[in-house]
Amino acid sequence: MKIYRNKNKQAKEKSAGKHLDKDAISPEVDENIETIKQRLGDPFDFMARSYSYGKDRFALCYIDGMVSKDDLERTIVYPLMDWLRENDSFDTIGDRDFRQHIQIPTKMKETTSLSSTMDDLLRGNIVLFVQGRRQAFIASDQEWATRAISEPESQTLIRGPREGFVETLSINATLIRRRITNPALRFKSFVIGKVTKTQILVTYIEGYVNENALKEVINRIESVDTLEVYETGMLEELMEEKGYSPFPTIQSTERPDVVCSALTEGKVSILMEGTPFVLIAPTTFMSFFQAAEDYYTRFDLSTFIRMIRFISFWISLALPATYVALTTFHQELIPTNLLVSLAAQREGIPFPALIEALVMEGVFEILREAGIRMPRQIGPAVSIVGAIVIGEAAVAAGLVSPAIVIVVSLTAIASFANPYYSISGSARLLRFILMLFAASAGIFGMIVFTLALFIHLVSLKSLGQPFLSPLAPLSVKKQKDAFFRFPLWWEDRKKKKKVGG
Structure with a gap:
């Protein structure tokens, strides 16, 4: 032996x-x-x-x-x-x-x-x-064709820097260094994807970063076991919490100023070769309603616009369901004159309110996707003209009422008011589920769905951090930049930790 x-x-x-x-x-x-x-x-x-x-x-x-x-x-x-x-x-x-x-x-x-x-x-x-x-x-003497630095198309501003990230990792790192000229800025390099071997950079500020969040980010990146990674959206899905949630728990942006602001708040950013989108973790539900422009304009106007975003999110989520619930179960809640007008409009309509709303919402989603996928020169024109023509034709044919066309139009406009596309996508998905609850039990069904949604948000975490912070758990100090944007001169500039240098 x-x-x-x-x-x-x-x-x-x-x-x-x-x-x-x-x-x-x-x-x-x-x-x-x-x-x-x-x-x-x-x-x-x-x-x-x-x-x-x-x-x-x-x-x-x-x-x-x-x-x-x-x-x-x-x-x-x-x-x-x-x-x-x-x-x-x-x-x-x-x-x-x-x-x-x-x-x-x-x-x-x-x-x-x-x-x-x-x-x-x-x-x-x-x-x-x-x-x-x-x-x-x-x-190292790399030189290949790269896209010039330009304004991000997914996050446009009226006032603020016009620079956006590009597909080259070294240029993106330089855009961050130009804004944070501090020796405490750190870049940790990783390679993921057994076939693609994609290079990524984990960026943070030593002394400011949340150490638990940093360890969690690094652990999850090192645990990624996949053959290919081409975009940060793929990495985001691989890093998110186990279990399904319609809400994104990692924020993505094309703007260097947004990333730098997140780094000074103790967050971690993840840059990837080949994409202009940078991940920010951990994030909160409130972060998706805060645009970079909020801090470049007066606090009173920024607060007003932020309130509009919250209202728009709720309109894009609940307006069609509210229409279905009121016209199906709760006609007594509608003012008499409006009820008579709605009844006259719906006279002769062959479908119930739920089918009417689902069909119109589905048609608009098709038009939205067609407008995005078509060539840029004709996409917006086709989507706008298509919506007008189809809406007019459907009303003239007696298939839908004019009221549902108005409801769907307002819902669509409200969905575009959010500065982050990912959170708008969550409202788009949940909108159809909420309509089914409204058609089943009216306002009571909507309340049940809303309570379940809040319970889910409270239990949700972003890389181990509460997703609904600073509302749950409640933090009074952080309320100055949640629903409201307080003046900058109210901000406490004393930091418990100092950045080196």
């Missing part, structure tokens, strides 16, 4: 040694290049350029389109050739000396793993192989 185990152990060690040899960098430049070509499937955009001076030889490998060829010659090739002419050989002085002559803006790193080398290559870095060396030298 002992002999058998020893043989087994030797076999395992031998197998592990072979595996390590396969991943080790060869001292032969051509062998490394061929191995990379085989593992990548001999791609058309893989470039390997070899250079020789006497007995010395080196090769530069990169992905075409991700590196500036002019900079490659100027910063690496010419300095290396000049160094070789002066020193005759790479072995004359050592690695440190020849790397000092390379004129790239970032420090070179070295690796002995071929897998690590390929990861750096696919991220747009330059790989330098030197004949006789069992390590690769990685130089």
